[in-house]
Amino acid sequence: MRFKNVSRITGIFFVLVTLSILLLYVQPAIAAAPNLPNNSCADCHRKLLFSTEEQRQFIDIRIKHLENGISCSIVCHEDKLNKTTASTYALWSISTHALFDVTCEKCHGGNASAVSKQGAHVGLSNISIARTNTPETCGKCHQAELGEFKGSKHFMKLESGETGPAPACITCHQAHSVRVLTASEIEDFCRNCHNNITGIDPTVPAKAENALSSVGELRVEISKARSAINTAKAKKLDVTRAEVNLDSAMTILKDTPSVWHRFNLTFFDTEVQKGITEAQKATNATSNAQGTPAATKTPGFGAALFVLGLFVAYFLKRS
Ligand code: HEC
Numbered sequence: 001m002r003f004k005n006v007s008r009i010t011g012i013f014f015v016l017v018t019l020s021i022l023l024l025y026v027q028p029a030i031a032a033a034p035n036l037p038n039n040s041c042a043d044c045h046r047k048l049l050f051s052t053e054e055q056r057q058f059i060d061i062r063i064k065h066l067e068n069g070i071s072c073s074i075v076c077h078e079d080k081l082n083k084t085t086a087s088t089y090a091l092w093s094i095s096t097h098a099l100f101d102v103t104c105e106k107c108h109g110g111n112a113s114a115v116s117k118q119g120a121h122v123g124l125s126n127i128s129i130a131r132t133n134t135p136e137t138c139g140k141c142h143q144a145e146l147g148e149f150k151g152s153k154h155f156m157k158l159e160s161g162e163t164g165p166a167p168a169c170i171t172c173h174q175a176h177s178v179r180v181l182t183a184s185e186i187e188d189f190c191r192n193c194h195n196n197i198t199g200i201d202p203t204v205p206a207k208a209e210n211a212l213s214s215v216g217e218l219r220v221e222i223s224k225a226r227s228a229i230n231t232a233k234a235k236k237l238d239v240t241r242a243e244v245n246l247d248s249a250m251t252i253l254k255d256t257p258s259v260w261h262r263f264n265l266t267f268f269d270t271e272v273q274k275g276i277t278e279a280q281k282a283t284n285a286t287s288n289a290q291g292t293p294a295a296t297k298t299p300g301f302g303a304a305l306f307v308l309g310l311f312v313a314y315f316l317k318r319s
């Protein structure tokens with residue numbers, strides 16, 4: 001009996017020690033591991049970073065240049081480097097797509113469960129990544145944006161097959177970094193095409209900056225309304241009306257990224273202004289709010305527990 005107890009204590013001790021070791025060593029290792037998807041395309045391309053022949057040559061050239069005090073040609077070599085497969089991986093690995101498991105084969109095709117390069121590259125498609133086809137490729141997941149984009153002059157121009165520039169998804173977002181242009185960047189960017197030299201509506205860049213800035217204004221009005229509602233709630237005022245207004249302002253905000261892709265700036269601005277008005281209505285409604293009638297209050301969890309307690313006491317006494 002005594003012996004059995006000792007072995008049980010040793011057993012428990014052993015389990016505790018093992019657990020502590022696991023906690024000490026394994027957990028930090030898991031936490032430190034890059035939080036990137038497990039995918040053969042990504043796994044192999046990750047290893048190409050600074051290991052391709054072209055990159056080794058680039059580094060050699062760079063060292064020679066540095067040794068000779070020449071630095072001016074580095075930019076052009078870097079341009080070439082940027083075009084390599086490895087830099088593609090580097091851009092993607094810090095993108096929102098990497099975070100959400102949008103791995104290489106989702107756009108390129110190929111076989112992501114094959115380990116060898118030959119096996120994995122079977123079925124790589126140049127068609128899906130062709131610039132003018134990116135609306136369809138990206139639109140598989142971004143249906144709302146594609147839906148709006150199909151109604152835009154940009155899409156019509158792309159589809160018409162006419163020569164002359166028209167932006168596709170990757171013109172504005174880039175294929176691998178999938179960056180989103182901010183209000184302060186937008187004017188310069190749109191001006192690449194929309195200017196007096198090309199004659200493509202040169203009033204667009206300034207209007208676009210205004211339109212995106214008012215989305216910021218909408219956000220501010222929404223957060224004002226939200227805190228006004230919270231304050232009113234704390235005072236036990238009826239905020240039903242204010243919440244209806246706030247909800248419609250939030251729906252408009254949620255839809256702005258997709259509506260944007262119709263590239264009808266007048267329509268976009270009208271929508272955003274509507275949202276701002278709704279949020280302001282919500283804030284105003286809180287100052288006119290009345291106290292909530294006590295009768296409409298629903299019994300809480302505490303009341304339910306109390307009733308349950310009474311039942312239990314009754315049955316215990318009976319048995
Ligand atoms: C075992 C390593 C390995 C795997 C797995 C791998 N690749 Fe590659 N990939 C390479 C190498 C190396 C290159 C550089 C060009 C070359 O050597 O063919 C490359 C080049 C590419 C290119 C550009 C050249 C081309 O042929 O168009 C694309 C696109 C590409 N890979 C996509 C993918 C996708 C998508 C997957 C997963 C379905 C994948 N790769 C899996 C090693 C790999």
Ligand code: HEC
Nearest residue numbers: 042045085088089092097102103104107129131134170175
């Ligand atoms: C969201 C879609 C998408 C994802 C995800 C994606 N790519 Fe691409 N990739 C593209 C598009 C579109 C192009 C064409 C870019 C252009 O024309 O400027 C491209 C171009 C390339 C190229 C240039 C060579 C060529 O065939 O033109 C390579 C290499 C490449 N991608 C590799 C990768 C690798 C490796 C991954 C994963 C780490 C990846 N891509 C993830 C869409 C994607």
Ligand code: HEC
Nearest residue numbers: 096100102106134137138140141169170173175178179180
């Ligand atoms: C397999 C599905 C899939 C494909 C294909 C895809 N995306 Fe995405 N994309 C996502 C997901 C998931 C997110 C992250 C969640 C979200 O914002 O909806 C995302 C996010 C984005 C964002 C927001 C990035 C940010 O930082 O807020 C942009 C821009 C974007 N994608 C553009 C593109 C473009 C351009 C293409 C085509 C070259 C593309 N996507 C193809 C699934 C996809």
Ligand code: HEC
Nearest residue numbers: 135138139142145146149167168169172180181256257260
């Ligand atoms: C002319 C430039 C341009 C083109 C073309 C374009 N976008 Fe956008 N996209 C933007 C801008 C600017 C925003 C930010 C809009 C906003 O903040 O309301 C955006 C926002 C987005 C978002 C949402 C990001 C977020 O923060 O939620 C996604 C996803 C997206 N675009 C995907 C696409 C897809 C897919 C296509 C092609 C069908 C496309 N875009 C074409 C400029 C463009």
Ligand code: HEC
Nearest residue numbers: 153157165166167189190192193200201204208263264265
């Ligand atoms: C690659 C070139 C290119 C870029 C970049 C570009 N556009 Fe355009 N845009 C065009 C073309 C081409 C048209 C069509 C002109 C026509 O057919 O009347 C157009 C038309 C428009 C229209 C309709 C104008 C009208 O008068 O009806 C709007 C709005 C617009 N673009 C917004 C933008 C915004 C906002 C940006 C920047 C985020 C942008 N564009 C970037 C080429 C471009």
